[in-house]
Amino acid sequence: MSIAERPLILPTAGPVPLATHRADFREPAAFRGRGPALLVEIEASGLRGRGGAGFPTARKLGAIAGHDGVVVVNATEGEPASAKDRMLLESQPHLVVDGAVLAAHAVGARRVHIGIARSSPATRAALRCAFVERGSPEPGIELSVHATPEHFVVGEETALVHWINGGDALPTGRRVRMVERGVAGRPTAVINCETAAQVAWIVNHGAHAFRLRGTADEPGSRLATVTRGDRSRWVVEADIGSPLAEVAWAGGAPIDRTRPVLVGGYFGAWISGSEALEVAYSDAALRPLGASVGAGVLVPLPAQACAWCETARLLDWMAGESSLQCGVCVNGLPALASAAAEISRGENIVTRTGQLERWAGQIDHRGGCGMPDGAVRLLRSALRVHRELIAAHAAAHGCPLGAPPFLTIPETRSNPWR
Amino acid sequence: MAVKRRLAVDPILCDGRGLCAELAPDRVTLDDWGFPIVDPTPLGPRERRDAKRAVEACPVLALRIERAD
Numbered sequence: 157m158s159i160a161e162r163p164l165i166l167p168t169a170g171p172v173p174l175a176t177h178r179a180d181f182r183e184p185a186a187f188r189g190r191g192p193a194l195l196v197e198i199e200a201s202g203l204r205g206r207g208g209a210g211f212p213t214a215r216k217l218g219a220i221a222g223h224d225g226v227v228v229v230n231a232t233e234g235e236p237a238s239a240k241d242r243m244l245l246e247s248q249p250h251l252v253v254d255g256a257v258l259a260a261h262a263v264g265a266r267r268v269h270i271g272i273a274r275s276s277p278a279t280r281a282a283l284r285c286a287f288v289e290r291g292s293p294e295p296g297i298e299l300s301v302h303a304t305p306e307h308f309v310v311g312e313e314t315a316l317v318h319w320i321n322g323g324d325a326l327p328t329g330r331r332v333r334m335v336e337r338g339v340a341g342r343p344t345a346v347i348n349c350e351t352a353a354q355v356a357w358i359v360n361h362g363a364h365a366f367r368l369r370g371t372a373d374e375p376g377s378r379l380a381t382v383t384r385g386d387r388s389r390w391v392v393e394a395d396i397g398s399p400l401a402e403v404a405w406a407g408g409a410p411i412d413r414t415r416p417v418l419v420g421g422y423f424g425a426w427i428s429g430s431e432a433l434e435v436a437y438s439d440a441a442l443r444p445l446g447a448s449v450g451a452g453v454l455v456p457l458p459a460q461a462c463a464w465c466e467t468a469r470l471l472d473w474m475a476g477e478s479s480l481q482c483g484v485c486v487n488g489l490p491a492l493a494s495a496a497a498e499i500s501r502g503e504n505i506v507t508r509t510g511q512l513e514r515w516a517g518q519i520d521h522r523g524g525c526g527m528p529d530g531a532v533r534l535l536r537s538a539l540r541v542h543r544e545l546i547a548a549h550a551a552a553h554g555c556p557l558g559a560p561p562f563l564t565i566p567e568t569r570s571n572p573w574r
Numbered sequence: 575m576a577v578k579r580r581l582a583v584d585p586i587l588c589d590g591r592g593l594c595a596e597l598a599p600d601r602v603t604l605d606d607w608g609f610p611i612v613d614p615t616p617l618g619p620r621e622r623r624d625a626k627r628a629v630e631a632c633p634v635l636a637l638r639i640e641r642a643d
């Protein structure tokens with residue numbers, strides 16, 4: 157399903173067989189040895205990473221070009237509300253593999269690693285079938301697939317690279333830049349699964365055609381995972397800059413002016429229903445609201461759910477997802493979770509809200525990975541958007557909606573790191 | 575023109591012993607759980623000595639002085 161006139165990367169039915177795929181996309185080997193030209197094309201496309209941070213892909217790849225580097229495709233999709241990367245690998249495996257190989261050709265890399273979550277056997281099977289279909293290995297490329305433990309922070313590029321290097325799937329901090337020293341100590345570019353697919357599209361169809369979609373600063377289309385009122389998830393492809401409400405509507409979850417929307421993911425941000433009806437689906441448009449497209453998640457909250465209680469549940473989940481390596485996460489996240497839970501119960505509202513604001517300032521930008529920042533972003537947006545709802549919890553001495561939990565939260569607390 | 579430098583902490587190595595906040599109080603404060611919040615702006619000439627002492631005193635070698643660019 158797509159609200160882009162014709163989807164660039166999302167098929168109507170999958171998995172797309174190799175023969176069908178090759179009608180539109182040439183073999184990556186055809187582009188071998190044309191690295192600089194590929195890089196120029198990717199740069200001209202203006203493609204930005206689709207994993208959440210939105211960093212220009214050409215700049216990331218350019219940093220390892222000509223250094224016998226490594227390309228890692230991150231399809232671990234640790235964001236629980238996101239299904240786009242799995243969906244893409246299961247329906248368009250050849251497009252993703254082509255993109256991974258083309259990214260490697262663009263920078264003269266000979267090694268490609270694809271990281272997927274251990275918990276998605278269907279994704280693994282789709283990739284395996286794709287490799288059987290492709291037959292012989294890619295000339296000049298050594299490709300391997302890694303199944304990682306399931307934790308949110310495994311999606312952090314340092315954690316994924318550490319895992320590929322044979323360590324635990326734990327973030328290793330910001331001191332070492334992956335583009336300098338990553339897999340096997342080599343310059344490494346970690347790109348998201350959807351980004352790889354877009355690389356293949358751009359190389360085959362050209363930067364100009366890509367730029368016909370999206371906005372000048374954020375060209376192209378993006379996949380979005382929309383959660384409906386019955387908790388089912390739908391992946392849609394939308395041109396960046398489309399009205400956010402249309403993207404949600406295409407996914408089967410219309411925006412209600414009175415109901416907030418969680419944008420970006422569980423580590424994303426809340427915006428109000430009226431904001432959601434006005435804003436465009438792009439980082440530039442969402443930024444003033446403290447939100448971003450992030451991992452491409454949209455959760456319009458149905459009427460029966462309480463946005464504050466959901467925030468408290470999310471903060472509790474985050475505290476449990478921490479790899480417990482940094483003081484700020486070990487101490488800060490449980491503190492946020494317990495203060496938020498107290499507000500849910502209607503207790504000590506003024507004190508706890510004050511503490512949450514104070515701690516948000518103390519925690520921001522201090523972790524070894526982006527996780528605590530994500531928790532703070534969610535919290536700040538909740539304090540901004542749900543102010544009246546918080547007051548209502550005080551008045552009602554508990555949740556005024558008496559709402560049952562809505563968001564699906566994975567039970568990963570006890571999952572291993574190996 | 576001298577290279578601008580600043581104090582930085584590796585949050586994974588840091589154990590929250592708090593010596594840095596004692597030795598370089600102008601640059602390091604502690605959060606509500608006793609872990610250092612390090613001022614990321616470049617060190618002034620008079621702050622370098624304190625910063626250096628804090629780096630040398632850190633029992634888990636989590637503190638460093640790095641280029642501020």
